[in-house]
Amino acid sequence: MDSSKLMTMKEAVSKFVADGDTVYLAGFTHMIPFAAGHEIIRQGRKDLTLARATPDIIYDQMVAAGCAKRLIFSYAGNPGVGSLRCFRRAHEKGVPKPLEVEEYTHFGLSGRLFAGATNMPFLPMRTNLGSGLPAENDLIKTIKDPYTGDEVSVVPPLKPDVAVVHVQRADANGNSHIWGIIGEQKDAAFAAKKVIISAEEIVDESVIRSDPNRTLVPDFLAHSVVHEPWCAHPSYVQGYYDRDNEFYMEWDKITKEHDSTMEYIQEWVLGVEDRAQYMKKYPKSKLDALLPKPAFSAPVNFGSV
C-alpha cells in the first residue's frame, strides 16, 4: 500500500494544479468538489481553463476570484435558481477579467470527456446539426457517415491536465466507490493527466475489494488521495448530506455585485485555512438539517471459489 498518496487538499492542489492548466472539477450536481475549488482560489492559481458541463457555483466563485481565463461548458446556470452572475459579469463585461467561452451541449461536452477517457480519435453523435453552436465552435465538426452518406456531427476528445473527483469512499491508494448520480466522475478520472481523489471516508482496501463493481475509479489513476469530509458542501453527497439549497438561493443575492461576491470569498474562502475550518464556521444547525436518514443497499454475494 503506497500510502504516500494520502495528503491534504492544500498539498494536493499545490503539487498537482498549475497556472494555465485545464482543470475539471467533476460531478453532475452531485459531489462537486467545492473544497478543491476553494483551495485553488486560496493558492491564487490563474489563467486556468475551467471545464465542467455545469459550471455551477464553484466555477462562479473561481471566475469571480480571477482564476479563470476560459470556460468550457454546456450549461452555465445556477441549477434550479437562475443565472450565474459572476460568469455573466466576466463574459459580458470583463469583470474582474475577460472570460473566453467554449460551448457545447451536455451530450457534446460529456461526449468529449468520454472520448478523452477512452482515447477515441473523435466521437460521432446525433446532435448539434441545425443548432447554432457548431458555427461558434470550430472544434465541433461535421463529417460524412461512411455507411449512409449522411452528415454526422463529431467532437474531439477532451483531456484535462488535472481532474478532481470527490467520492463517498476510497482506500488509501485511491480505489474509489461512488454511488448515486455518477455523472462524469469516471470519465474525468480516465481523461485527465493528473487526478486528485477526495473522499468523505478513507476505508480499508478490503471494503473496496468486497464490491469491485462499485469501483468507478481504480487506484492507478490517482495521483493523490485527500480525506476531505463535507468537501462537496453546498452541493451534496448521496447518503452523507443533502444539498444546501438555501445557500444556492443565497448565492443569487451574494453575487448581485462583484464587491459583495468578493466579501463572501474573503470571509468563506480566503478567510479560512481549509475545509475543516469552513465547516466549523458554518452554522451547525443548518448542517444537521442536511443529514439524511439511513437507507442501505441490499448486499450481493460475490462468492469465494
Add this chain to the structure above:
Amino acid sequence: MDSSKLMTMKEAVSKFVADGDTVYLAGFTHMIPFAAGHEIIRQGRKDLTLARATPDIIYDQMVAAGCAKRLIFSYAGNPGVGSLRCFRRAHEKGVPKPLEVEEYTHFGLSGRLFAGATNMPFLPMRTNLGSGLPAENDLIKTIKDPYTGDEVSVVPPLKPDVAVVHVQRADANGNSHIWGIIGEQKDAAFAAKKVIISAEEIVDESVIRSDPNRTLVPDFLAHSVVHEPWCAHPSYVQGYYDRDNEFYMEWDKITKEHDSTMEYIQEWVLGVEDRAQYMKKYPKSKLDALLPKPAFSAPVNFGSV
C-alpha cells in the same frame, strides 16, 4: 407491476425468437444463457445469425443442431481448452450445413454492440489497421480523422433482433441487478429489438430499488422475464455457482465427431423438457461442488432525504 412479463423459457423463446433472427446470447464467459440456447434448439429454430464475441460451447451446440446460417464473432475457441469443433466442422466442411462467418476483434465486436446500444451512426476505434480482417469484412471501413487527417478504422452499430441476458436477480418487470464480469450484458439489452431477461432469482422491486446503481438493465427494455435457476450451467454465475470446467474439457471429446455431438444433444437437450429437468438429470454431487462460499459486498448508504 406488469407481471404478464413473467413466463417460462419455452414461452419466451416461442414468442420472441423467430427463424432468421439475429440472436445475441450475452455474457463474456460469465452467465451465458445455456438454457435459452437449448430451448432454441428444442423449438427447432433455423437460419439464425448467431452473434457473440465468444461463441463458446453454447453456439457450438446450436451450430451442430443446425440452427445457424451465419456467425458473427471475435473469438471462436473453447476458452481455456482449445477449438470449437462443431463451429469448425460447419465452417470448414459444411457439416451439418455451411456456416458463413463475419469476424471482428473483441474490441470491434463489443464496439459494434456498444454503438448499437447507443445508436451511434458508427464507431471510430484504434484497432484493425494493419490487420487482415478489414479486407475480409466490408463492414469494417476506414475513414479520415477530421482533426488529424489520419486514417481511422470504424465499425457500424449492431442491433440484434433478440438478446437473451441472464442476470443474478431481477424483479418481475425485468429491472436487473448484475455483478461480477459484466461483459456485454447491458449493451446487448439496449441494442436488441426484443429482450428476454432470465434470472437466478426473482426478487421484490424494493430489492432492486435499494441499489439503483447496480441495475444494468432497466425494466422497460425487457419483453419477458424468465425465472431460470442454473440457466448458465456449465458456465457460471458470480456468487451462485462456479464454472463446470470438467464439462468444458469433456466437450472437446464429445464433439470429436458430429454423431457423438448429436448423441449429446439428443440426451441433454432434446431429451429433456426444460432446464429444471436438465438439472435434475445432472449428477448432484458435481453441482454441489460448484457452490461457492459466501462473500458479501459491504453495503452502502443511499440515504433518504
Add this chain to the structure above:
Amino acid sequence: MSEVSPTELMVIVAARELKDGESVLVGVGVPNLAANLAKRLQAPNLLMVYESGAVGSNPSRMPLSIGDPCLVSGAKSVCSMYEQFAYYLQGGRIDVGFLGGAQIDKFGNINSTVIGSYKAPKVRLPGSGGACDIASNVKKIIVITPHEKRRFVEKVDFLTSPGFIDGKDGWRKLKLQGGGPYAVITNLCTFKFDELTGEMTVVALHEGVTIEQVQENTPWKVKVADDLESTPPPKQEEIEALRALDPQKIYLR
C-alpha cells in the same frame, strides 16, 4: 379559471398530452410537475428519465435540482451522464421531452443561449445544457412557456435547439431521428405544428381567451386550425393532484 394560476393551467394542459406507457425526459420545475401529474392521473406507467441519469425515480419530495438525491434513493436505475445521453436519448428510447427557452419562433426553434449577438451578448443565458440533444432525439417536443411578445419572436437571436428550422424541408435535410416540435403550451392557448409546413398553429384556446388576445401577444400572423377547439377547463381532480405535488408552491407561483 380564476381559481388556477397561469402556471397551474399550463402544467395541467401539458400533463394531458402524456400517454400511458410513454417515456419522458424530465427536467425539474414545471416539466417535472406535468410528468408527475400525468403519472398520477391517466398515465400510471409513464417512464420518467431524468437528465442526471436517474430512471424510474420515486421521489420523496419535490426535487430541488435535476440531480436531487431524492431522484436516486428508490429509483430503478442510475447511469452516468454520457450514458444517459447515449443510451437513452441518442438510443431513441425517449418519446417526449419538455423544453423551455427565452425565445421561440413559429417553426419551434428555441433560443436558450444568448440575447443579442453570440460574441457580444446583451444577456448571456445558461445555454443548451441537454436541450439541443433532447430536441434532436425525442419523438415529441413539448414546450411550456408564458405567452409573451419577447418570447415569441420572428427570428431567434441564436438557434440553440432545432425545431423545424425554416419549415419541414429544412428540417428533413438534417435527418434527425426525433419527431420535432409537437406542442407549445402557453397560458393562452395550445399550439401544434402543421404537418406539411411545420408552422405553429393554434389548435385550442384556453377558457376565456380570444384569438385576438393570442394574436396580440404573437409578433407574426398566427395560423389557426380549422377545427379550433376550447381547452377543457381544469378539473377539480387535476387541480388537487397538482397542488399535492408542490404543497409549498415552489414552482406553482
Add this chain to the structure above:
Amino acid sequence: MSEVSPTELMVIVAARELKDGESVLVGVGVPNLAANLAKRLQAPNLLMVYESGAVGSNPSRMPLSIGDPCLVSGAKSVCSMYEQFAYYLQGGRIDVGFLGGAQIDKFGNINSTVIGSYKAPKVRLPGSGGACDIASNVKKIIVITPHEKRRFVEKVDFLTSPGFIDGKDGWRKLKLQGGGPYAVITNLCTFKFDELTGEMTVVALHEGVTIEQVQENTPWKVKVADDLESTPPPKQEEIEALRALDPQKIYLR
C-alpha cells in the same frame, strides 16, 4: 536446465521482462503465470488487467478462464467488455501485452486466425479475440511461443495482429499508438527487435542452446545481436515461486 520444463523456462524468462509499476494485460495460462511470477518477485506493484474487465485481481486459485469468478472476488474493480477495451487498451493505459499465435514472421506479425486461405481454411483457428487490439495499443508486446518451424514462418497465412508489418516504415504509416513487438521468448532463445529495421533479432540464448539450433528451427536467416548474451539460468527462487502458482500443473506441463 534439466530440472525445468521448456514451458517453465519460457515463463521464467518472460516474467523477468516485467518491471515494477508496469500495467500488464493478462490472458489465462502461460501469460497469467508470467505476470503473477513477476509480481511475486521483482514487480510487487505490477497492475494486472484482465481482458474480461477485472483489474487488480487477487485470485484464490489458478484462473480456469479469462472470466473466472476468482478474478472478480476481491478484485479492485470490474468494468464491461467495451469499457475494458476502450478505457484501458485504447486509453493507452497498458504497458505490456502478451500474445501467442499459430504463426509469427520476422517482423513480429502474428496469425491466430486461419491456416490456409481465409475463405477456404485448412484449419480454422479461434481468431483475434483481443489480440489485434492488444497489438495495436500496448507499449510492449511480448510473445511467448515454442520454437518450431511451423510457427516461425516467412509469411503468415493471415495477419491477425500487426507487428512491424514489412519493417518499421510500414508500421509507422499505421500510426498505431502502441510500441509494437518488444520480445519473443521461446524455449531456445530471446528475440528482441532491431530499432531501425524492426527485424526479430536473437539477443540471448538459453542455457545449452547454440545459435545453429535456433537457425535450424527458424526458416529465415536469423539476425543475431552483436552483443549476444546467455540467458541467466532459472534461479531456485524463480522455480519455486512459479511451481507454487500452478501446483496442479494445469499449464506447466
